[in-house]
Amino acid sequence: MTDLDDATALIATMGEAARDAAVELAQATPQQKQTALTTAADALRRRQAEILAANHKDMQFGRDKGLADSMLDRLRLDDSRLRGIEDGLRAVAAQRDPVGEVVTEWDRPNGLHIQRVRTPIGVIGVIYESRPNVTADAGALALKSGNAVILRGGSESLHSSQAIHACMVEGLRRAGLPEAAIQLVPTRDRAAVTAMLQAQGLIDVIIPRGGKGLVGLVQQEARVPVFAHLEGICHIYVDRDADPEKARRVVLNAKTRRTGICGAAECLLIDRQYYTQHGPALVEALLQAGVEVRAEGDLARIPGTVLAEPDDFGREFLDMIIAAKLVDGVDGAIAHIRRHGSQHTESILTENDATVRRFFAGLDSAILMHNASTQFADGGEFGMGAEIGIATGKLHARGPVGAEQLTSFKYLVTGDGAVRV
Amino acid sequence: MTDLDDATALIATMGEAARDAAVELAQATPQQKQTALTTAADALRRRQAEILAANHKDMQFGRDKGLADSMLDRLRLDDSRLRGIEDGLRAVAAQRDPVGEVVTEWDRPNGLHIQRVRTPIGVIGVIYESRPNVTADAGALALKSGNAVILRGGSESLHSSQAIHACMVEGLRRAGLPEAAIQLVPTRDRAAVTAMLQAQGLIDVIIPRGGKGLVGLVQQEARVPVFAHLEGICHIYVDRDADPEKARRVVLNAKTRRTGICGAAECLLIDRQYYTQHGPALVEALLQAGVEVRAEGDLARIPGTVLAEPDDFGREFLDMIIAAKLVDGVDGAIAHIRRHGSQHTESILTENDATVRRFFAGLDSAILMHNASTQFADGGEFGMGAEIGIATGKLHARGPVGAEQLTSFKYLVTGDGAVRV
Numbered sequence: 001m002t003d004l005d006d007a008t009a010l011i012a013t014m015g016e017a018a019r020d021a022a023v024e025l026a027q028a029t030p031q032q033k034q035t036a037l038t039t040a041a042d043a044l045r046r047r048q049a050e051i052l053a054a055n056h057k058d059m060q061f062g063r064d065k066g067l068a069d070s071m072l073d074r075l076r077l078d079d080s081r082l083r084g085i086e087d088g089l090r091a092v093a094a095q096r097d098p099v100g101e102v103v104t105e106w107d108r109p110n111g112l113h114i115q116r117v118r119t120p121i122g123v124i125g126v127i128y129e130s131r132p133n134v135t136a137d138a139g140a141l142a143l144k145s146g147n148a149v150i151l152r153g154g155s156e157s158l159h160s161s162q163a164i165h166a167c168m169v170e171g172l173r174r175a176g177l178p179e180a181a182i183q184l185v186p187t188r189d190r191a192a193v194t195a196m197l198q199a200q201g202l203i204d205v206i207i208p209r210g211g212k213g214l215v216g217l218v219q220q221e222a223r224v225p226v227f228a229h230l231e232g233i234c235h236i237y238v239d240r241d242a243d244p245e246k247a248r249r250v251v252l253n254a255k256t257r258r259t260g261i262c263g264a265a266e267c268l269l270i271d272r273q274y275y276t277q278h279g280p281a282l283v284e285a286l287l288q289a290g291v292e293v294r295a296e297g298d299l300a301r302i303p304g305t306v307l308a309e310p311d312d313f314g315r316e317f318l319d320m321i322i323a324a325k326l327v328d329g330v331d332g333a334i335a336h337i338r339r340h341g342s343q344h345t346e347s348i349l350t351e352n353d354a355t356v357r358r359f360f361a362g363l364d365s366a367i368l369m370h371n372a373s374t375q376f377a378d379g380g381e382f383g384m385g386a387e388i389g390i391a392t393g394k395l396h397a398r399g400p401v402g403a404e405q406l407t408s409f410k411y412l413v414t415g416d417g418a419v420r421v
Numbered sequence: 422m423t424d425l426d427d428a429t430a431l432i433a434t435m436g437e438a439a440r441d442a443a444v445e446l447a448q449a450t451p452q453q454k455q456t457a458l459t460t461a462a463d464a465l466r467r468r469q470a471e472i473l474a475a476n477h478k479d480m481q482f483g484r485d486k487g488l489a490d491s492m493l494d495r496l497r498l499d500d501s502r503l504r505g506i507e508d509g510l511r512a513v514a515a516q517r518d519p520v521g522e523v524v525t526e527w528d529r530p531n532g533l534h535i536q537r538v539r540t541p542i543g544v545i546g547v548i549y550e551s552r553p554n555v556t557a558d559a560g561a562l563a564l565k566s567g568n569a570v571i572l573r574g575g576s577e578s579l580h581s582s583q584a585i586h587a588c589m590v591e592g593l594r595r596a597g598l599p600e601a602a603i604q605l606v607p608t609r610d611r612a613a614v615t616a617m618l619q620a621q622g623l624i625d626v627i628i629p630r631g632g633k634g635l636v637g638l639v640q641q642e643a644r645v646p647v648f649a650h651l652e653g654i655c656h657i658y659v660d661r662d663a664d665p666e667k668a669r670r671v672v673l674n675a676k677t678r679r680t681g682i683c684g685a686a687e688c689l690l691i692d693r694q695y696y697t698q699h700g701p702a703l704v705e706a707l708l709q710a711g712v713e714v715r716a717e718g719d720l721a722r723i724p725g726t727v728l729a730e731p732d733d734f735g736r737e738f739l740d741m742i743i744a745a746k747l748v749d750g751v752d753g754a755i756a757h758i759r760r761h762g763s764q765h766t767e768s769i770l771t772e773n774d775a776t777v778r779r780f781f782a783g784l785d786s787a788i789l790m791h792n793a794s795t796q797f798a799d800g801g802e803f804g805m806g807a808e809i810g811i812a813t814g815k816l817h818a819r820g821p822v823g824a825e826q827l828t829s830f831k832y833l834v835t836g837d838g839a840v841r842v
Contacts, residue, residue: 023759027782108804112793119785121815204815225646225816246838253840338444360833361448364540372533372836381841382832383529394542394625394829395646396817408815411803412781415793417667419674420802 007191008198011150015202017180018123018148024178025146026120030097032175037093037140040171041086044136047167048082054163055132062130062156075130075157085136085164088386092140095385098404099146113414118407120146125196125203126388127152127218129210132160138209139168139182141388145406148181150203152196154210155188162186197222207388207401212316227401229366229392231316232262233342234374237333237359238282239350240273246371247349248285253373254347256289260318262390263345263377267313268324269333270299275326283324296325314340330355334362341365343392345377366392366399428612429619432571436623438601439544439569445599446567447541451518453596458514458561461592462507465557468588469503475580476553483551483577496551496578506557506585509807513561516806519825520567531841536833541567545827546617546624547809548573548639550631553581559630560589560603562809566827569602571624573617575631576609583607618643628809628822633737648822650787650813652737653683654763655795658754658780659703660771661694667792668770669706674794675768677710681739683811684766684798688734689745690754691720696747704745717746735761751776755783762786764813766798787813787820 044051055077062072098118105115124147126138135151142149153161165184172179185192196203197218205225208218215228236254238247254265270282280302286293287304294308305324312323313336327333330348337346347369348359356370367377377400379387384402391397397405465472476498483493519539526536545568547559556572563570574582586605593600606613617624618639626646629639636649657675659668675686691703701723707714708725715729726745733744734757748754751769758767768790769780777791788798798821800808805823812818818826 026785106804108802110797110802112797112802114803243838249838249840257841356835364447364831367832367834369834370836372834372839373841375841376531376533376834376836376839378841381529381531381533382535383527394540398830399832409819410785411788411820413788413790413793413797414777415791415797417664417670418793418797419670420678420794420796420799 003189003191004194007189007195010185010187011192011195011199012202014150014183014185015123015199018150018183019202021178021180022120022122022148025143025148025181026099028146028177032177033097033143033146034093036143036171036175036177037089038171039174040136040140040167041089041093043167043170044082044086044089044164047163048079051082051160051163052077054159057159058157065156067156071130071156075132075160077132077160081133085133088133088137089140092144092386092403095144095403097144098407103409110420111415111418115412116409117412118404119410121406121408122147122204123202124149124406125152125199125206125224126150127193127196127206127208127210127214128154129214130154130156132157132164134209135161135164135184136168137386138207138388139165141386141403141406143181145403147406150183150185150196152185152192158188194221197224200224209389225395227389227391227393227397229262229342229344229390231342232264232344232377232390233267233314233316233340234263234265234344234377235267235269235333235337235341235346236265236374237269237327237330237346237348238271238274239330239348239352239355240271240277241352241355242274242349243351244278244281247282250347250349250371250373251282252285252289254375255286255291255322256320257373257375259320261375263375264318265347265374266315266317266322267340268322269327269336270324271329271333272326273329286322290320292321294321294323298326299324316342330358331362334359337363337365344390345369345374347372347374366390424610424612425615428608428610428616431606431608432613432616432620433623435571435604435606436544436620439571439604440623442599442601443541443543443569446564446569446602447520449567449598453598454518454564455514457564457592457596457598458510459592460595461557461561461589462510462514464588464591465503465507465510465585468584469500472503472581472584473498475584478580479578486577488577492551492577496553496581498553498581502554506554509554509558510561513565513807513824516565516824518565519828524830532836532839534835537830538833539825539828540831542827542829543568543625544623545570546573546620546627546645547571548614548617548627548629548635549575550635551575551577553578553585555630556582556585556605557589558807559628559809560586562807562824562827564602566824568827571604571606571617573606573613579609615642618645621645630810646816648810648812648814648818650683650763650765650811652763653685653765653798653811654688654735654737654761655684655686655765655798656688656690656754656758656762656767657686657795658690658748658751658767658769659692659695660751660769660773660776661692661698662773662776663695663770664772665699665702668703671768671770671792671794672703673706673710675796676707676712676743677741678794678796680741682796684796685739686768686795687736687738687743688761689743690748690757691745692750692754693747694750707743711741713742715742715744719747720745737763751779752783755780758784758786765811766790766795768793768795787811
């Protein structure tokens with residue numbers, strides 16, 4: 001008996017329970033799901049001491065294991081972070097329920113009335129790293145969309161996740177929903193991840209939440225469909241017809257507001273004509289804000305810049321660093337982005353509508369922006385209430401993945417004794 | 422050098438060409454695509470003799486190979502079938518172009534205007550059996566939706582498919598579109614199928630068109646996502662509140678109109694109360710129509726029925742055979758279908774709206790019908806113009822797969838210098 005056999009058996013048991021729960025959940029009322037979520041939020045507040053004690057254990061374990069400070073920071077819970085998790089649960093509870101929504105309907109000459117109605121997908125697997133809040137966030141979004149979920153958090157956060165999970169289960173119980181609707185893998189064994197990735201027929205889709213290492217592993221090994229993005233190599237292009245003040249403001253925000261998120265700009269493309277006319281002010285503003293500008297060609301002559309290496313283009317820095325180069329107009333920008341982008345988010349700065357149309361038509365990233373910061377690539381900013389991540393694939397979910405993106409659909413067809421000729 | 426190495430290299434070359442073509446296609450105008458399709462239709466008519474000669478070769482090859490008559494019939498082309506293919510091309514040409522359509526749009530308090538716009542998926546792979554018409558049908562739908570396509574037809578139909586493919590290429594050329602937009606795998610080597618199924622990063626989705634053997638193989642081996650249904654085990658349930666005359670008409674149509682299609686009913690469930698009240702008339706009507714009724718329990722006492730074996734339930738007969746049993750109301754029907762169905766299409770016959778709602782909520786097949794024949798499970802009948810098949814998966818495409826289901830989307834976000842706080 002290997003670890004993988006054990007893990008496969010465990011995931012099979014959890015998966016079967018999840019499938020059964022999914023059948024019930026698909027028929028749960030919006031009110032039941034709301035009750036579950038607000039009860040979980042109440043429990044989170046009531047059990048605060050318990051959760052913080054569990055987190056204390058995890059932090060101790062993490063320190064003993066020699067985790068980096070940044071990892072420990074992600075793992076850490078405190079009053080304010082717990083309040084954030086609680087607020088998140090209440091926000092998802094208050095959102096519109098997508099299940100049962102009639103997406104579109106039409107009549108046919110054959111006498112049929114056809115409705116396309118949203119349904120849950122079924123069972124979702126979420127694999128994440130050390131942030132214990134994902135337990136609540138992902139659990140809540142899956143529940144809202146009527147899906148059962150199997151959560152596999154980072155081994156460092158096991159106690160914290162279990163404490164938060166207990167609150168979610170309290171909510172389910174109160175609402176009369178099956179406890180197996182939100183399950184947490186109870187082991188630190190890494191084989192559980194592999195077992196989840198191979199659980200065809202039990203898990204319908206896997207969503208990895210974490211760094212490139214985790215996502216890459218999941219995308220490579222998964223036999224189950226995956227909603228994810230490997231990298232957010234977001235580009236911002238300043239066109240010859242850009243307004244210099246808007247450009248300065250947006251470029252600074254896109255790079256510096258938060259550097260560690262997937263929507264942060266990693267590459268600045270400046271039209272050659274814009275540069276001839278407006279000079280190095282844009283790059284200087286970045287330098288002044290403390291950004292390391294890795295520049296190519298003419299831009300590299302601007303004092304304070306660093307000469308870019310070829311692999312700085314198409315690189316996700318997640319830091320106060322940006323690659324920068326001159327391009328020949330929007331077509332040059334499109335060609336560069338097609339070659340080096342990750343189909344996440346790109347933005348164009350211009351006052352020329354024809355150029356916008358060209359940029360929007362010539363690229364196929366999940367999100368294309370005009371005169372707006374790439375940092376808006378976020379489910380909350382899109383009005384989705386909450387997101388479980390951002391997907392760059394082309395099938396099913398794309399861009400911010402909220403409750404609606406976690407649904408499928410079915411056709412409901414009504415006749416009056418209609419037969420096909 | 423193995424066959425698979427050769428095939429992998431071939432599919433890699435075709436896949437690269439398809440990816441390049443897909444970039445151009447995504448920006449093709451609706452007019453260009455229309456021109457390509459109507460030119461192909463014209464060419465099909467002009468080259469009729471050539472195509473029939475190619476088909477003659479295939480038929481000869483098929484006969485020598487000892488193909489069954491039913492296979493030979495699928496392979497055979499004649500004037501009327503060619504006219505059907507031509508009409509299909511013109512119908513797809515006349516359809517609404519889905520690419521660029523704004524699916525939904527909204528404004529955000531942060532000042533952003535967000536549009537969700539349809540885009541092509543990219544590169545589609547179609548693997549089919551002996552019907553040469555799929556070359557035109559699948560090529561046309563892929564083109565309409567802006568996708569490049571790699572077609573791999575059955576080895577028996579190679580000459581016919583090549584002759585039809587030449588017409589499609591003539592259309593592409595006339596419209597100024599890349600010839601690699603519609604490619605036909607030029608070899609009978611079966612390894613090409615395996616290579617396509619493994620072509621991650623080159624082919625975005627595979628659509629198998631054919632029998633259970635082909636679809637099962639594709640679903641099992643594919644590393645690329647698949648839109649398909651393995652079986653159409655469609656159920657028809659006659660409720661206690663059914664109108665007997667509607668029930669008779671619809672049940673007969675669902676089973677007998679055409680028995681070889683995936684939307685044909687394979688199992689009749691009759692509510693016990695309905696049976697007590699209305700007796701064996703429904704089953705007798707089926708028997709009279711020449712249907713073999715494999716019945717269970719009380720139904721098996723009706724003269725002319727055959728005793729059902731357990732595996733007759735959940736079986737796709739594709740013939741003048743139906744399984745039949747009594748169930749206890751709609752909940753009994755739901756339980757049976759959940760256990761034995763294939764999530765394709767099920768229909769309920771009743772005049773009771775509450776019972777309809779229960780049936781619609783309790784099942785999660787791609788298509789659920791009320792007082793309508795399961796034989797309506799078809800893209801044309803749904804108003805989609807044409808379909809490439811019916812999918813029973815939960816992700817992306819579900820039910821009839823027409824041009825619209827072959828699209829993905831992107832978000833276009835417009836601000837006026839918007840930065841995120």
